[in-house]
Amino acid sequence: MKIFLVDLESVPTRYTCEWKWHVPALLRDNGFDVEVIEGDLDIPTAVTPGAFLNFGGTNMYKATQTHRLAELFTRGEIKAGDQIIFTDAWHPGIINVKYMSELLNIPVITHGLWHAGSYDPNDFLGRLVGDKPWIRHAEQAFIGAFTHNWLATAAHFNLMKETYDIMHDRSFDRTGWPMEYTESMIAPKLWAKKENIIVFPHRIAPEKRLDLFHMLASRPELWKYQFCVAMEMNLSKTEYHELLQRAKFAVSFAEQETLGISMYEAACAGACPLVPNRLSYTEMYDPMFKRADSVDSAVNAILEYEDEEMSERIAQLVAKLHHNFFSATRLIDCLKQHKTTMGLINKLNEAKGI
Numbered sequence: 419m420k421i422f423l424v425d426l427e428s429v430p431t432r433y434t435c436e437w438k439w440h441v442p443a444l445l446r447d448n449g450f451d452v453e454v455i456e457g458d459l460d461i462p463t464a465v466t467p468g469a470f471l472n473f474g475g476t477n478m479y480k481a482t483q484t485h486r487l488a489e490l491f492t493r494g495e496i497k498a499g500d501q502i503i504f505t506d507a508w509h510p511g512i513i514n515v516k517y518m519s520e521l522l523n524i525p526v527i528t529h530g531l532w533h534a535g536s537y538d539p540n541d542f543l544g545r546l547v548g549d550k551p552w553i554r555h556a557e558q559a560f561i562g563a564f565t566h567n568w569l570a571t572a573a574h575f576n577l578m579k580e581t582y583d584i585m586h587d588r589s590f591d592r593t594g595w596p597m598e599y600t601e602s603m604i605a606p607k608l609w610a611k612k613e614n615i616i617v618f619p620h621r622i623a624p625e626k627r628l629d630l631f632h633m634l635a636s637r638p639e640l641w642k643y644q645f646c647v648a649m650e651m652n653l654s655k656t657e658y659h660e661l662l663q664r665a666k667f668a669v670s671f672a673e674q675e676t677l678g679i680s681m682y683e684a685a686c687a688g689a690c691p692l693v694p695n696r697l698s699y700t701e702m703y704d705p706m707f708k709r710a711d712s713v714d715s716a717v718n719a720i721l722e723y724e725d726e727e728m729s730e731r732i733a734q735l736v737a738k739l740h741h742n743f744f745s746a747t748r749l750i751d752c753l754k755q756h757k758t759t760m761g762l763i764n765k766l767n768e769a770k771g772i
Contacts, residue, residue: 419760421445421753422487422496424455424504424511427479429471431655433597433679437505441596448750450757458482484511491518499760501527501753507560507567508535508543516563527756529749530564531595532574533676537581540625540674549581558582561589566752568593570743571698574676593748594741595677601740603659606688606729610663616640616720617661617668618647619684625674633713634669639721662687667720669710675699682744685736690728692719702743704735 423442426434445452457479462472490496504512507530519526534541536553547553561567561582567590569575575592579585616634620626628647635645646665648658662668668684668691675697685691693699695708709719 419757420451420453420497420500422453422455422490422500422502424483424487424502424509426505427457427461427471427476431658433600435655436599436603437596440599441505444596444598444746444750445753448754450753455483455486457486480509480511483509484514487511487515488518491515491522491524496524496526498525499527499756499763501529501756503529503531504564505531507532507564508557509560510556512560512563527565528563529566529568529752530560531568532578534674535578537578538674538676542623545624554581561587564589566591568749570595570677572701573698577676591748591752593752594743594745595679596746596749597679597682597744598740598746600683600744601686601736604662604683604686606663610660610688612666612688613664614643615661615665615667616643616645617665617684617689618645618649619662619668619680620649620670620672622647622649625672627671627673630671630713631669634716637713637717639717643720659683659687662689665689666724667692669716670694670699671710671713671716672697672699677743678702682736682739685732685739688729688732690723690732691735692716702739704731706731707735 423445425441426437428435428438442452442454461475461478487496487502496502502515509530512528512530515526515528518524534543535557536543536547536549537557538544543553561584567587569578569590569592572592575584575590584590618628618631622628631645631647634640646661648661651661653661662684665684665687666689668681668689670678670681670691670693672678672694678693678698681691681693681699691703691707692710693703693708694710696711699708710716
């Protein structure tokens, strides 16, 4: 049995850069034979403003991935029982895979990791496309084509089921995202003394509520703090991590979040995360960190925590988040179960002389 990994295009400032090397290594470390299906690397690298990818470039990348999958099916290199992982479930190529699997009689197991979609009114697809029939039919087709639909949080599932009838769909399951590297990569450095810095770690988009962060920055009680909007600083990833390692606080007022990677990164760096008590944050964060429901609440939390020793409580939070939301244990276990099942089937077939 082989795993074909349909990866995401690498964006230097995003986690997709680390996924390029980490996800294949994670699978191989767990005993899998892995072939990565990359797309055309000659695509626009600048992300579309407010998004985390280039709307044109991502289609170029996915189209060439689909072409390569078709070549593998045609040459018989994808075989019955193989597993295909789409690290972004919003990939039209899953329809082509299902088409070839069914018509060529090559049954494969497919996995899709859902990040967002039109069902989220605050995601760019929800804002720009909304509930137009074509996108709703497309997403329903993607859901139906996957053997396993993976989500990182219960909040994401609850959001999705408001639009699609998935309440009793057994193809859905929850797994942490494959980000096992994050904690050690961004851990606080001994030389990085905490400074009076408060970071806005999100991309600049309406649903991330930069306007509320600016209101926070204008509060006279916080006069001694430097407020940093990371995306406006043109930082390399290393420089961004160093900023988080120096910052005392990272604040989110987000109205769209199905996981929350940037706030997790901030916590890994030792910055105290302040998040609203909504979205995925509700299930992920302890009450003491869910203090950003309003600007006033965030101000009070900063003033309350600024002189406290927070490192141990932040470390405890990071350990919990790492275990429950940023380690792909459940996905790996599922892949192993399918591998074991295929091994048993092959042994039975050999015994029968098939």
